[in-house]
Amino acid sequence: MDLRKSIRVIENFPKEGISFKDISTLIADGEALREAVNQMAKNLKDKNIDVVLGPEARGFIFGVPxxxxxxxxxxxxxxxxxxxxxxxxxxxxxxxxxxxxxxxxDAIKKGQRVAIVDDLLATGGTIEAVTKLVEMAGGEVVALDFAIELTELHGRDKLKGYEVNSLVKYDL
Structure with a gap:
């Protein structure tokens, strides 16, 4: 399934010059949502993950399932x-x-293997902060999984040393 077809693109939102990638259409489509969750889970299933962590609020949408x-x-x-x-x-x-x-x-026990899941990798600042939280708590970041990646913002550059996966990549 081509998940890109389930993502609505809204030009000039929230301001002029921004091309907003809207996941609400993907998560409203049961088949597309199931495919996205299954693809993320498949990537993580052999990594001995102890816990999944996701930032509010859209990280909850993908992280919990x-x-x-x-x-x-x-x-x-x-x-x-x-x-x-x-x-x-x-x-x-x-x-x-x-x-x-x-x-x-007390959310993460020392040595736990953690997967971080979110909807979007843009500049990488938020996820870089989340990796720091995991490591401060004594966890090991095993993988970072995203539904969408905006490649031209070079978020991966802030995440060197981590496995980064995204289901759909967009150039701006």
Missing amino acids: VAYALGVGFIPVRKPGKLPGETISVDYALEYGTDSLQIHK
Whole structure:
């Protein structure tokens, strides 16, 4: 199945010159969603993954069913103030300013093999921060899996040393 056909492209959104890749059409199509999840799970099935981790909110959309398909748990990565227990956090740079991401301090056990799943790899800044969280918690990042990759933004450059997989690649 060509998943690209299930992704709607909206020009000039959210601002002029941006070509937005909309996954809402992919996840609304049961066959396409199943194919995307199956492809991600197939890539991860022989990697002895202990847990899947995904950043809010779209990382939850793909991460939870991938974790289910692998028979492992899912760990949510959230913005500050969203998790009720004790957390660890990492700050990361945005185009203008900084942001922060958190996980529960006890979410990852030392040495656990972690797959990070998200909808989109663009500049790589968010996922770079997520890899730092995993490593701060004592986990080992085994693979990074994305539904979409925007290749011209060179997000992979920030993720050298990690296995990076994407289902659909777009040049901007």
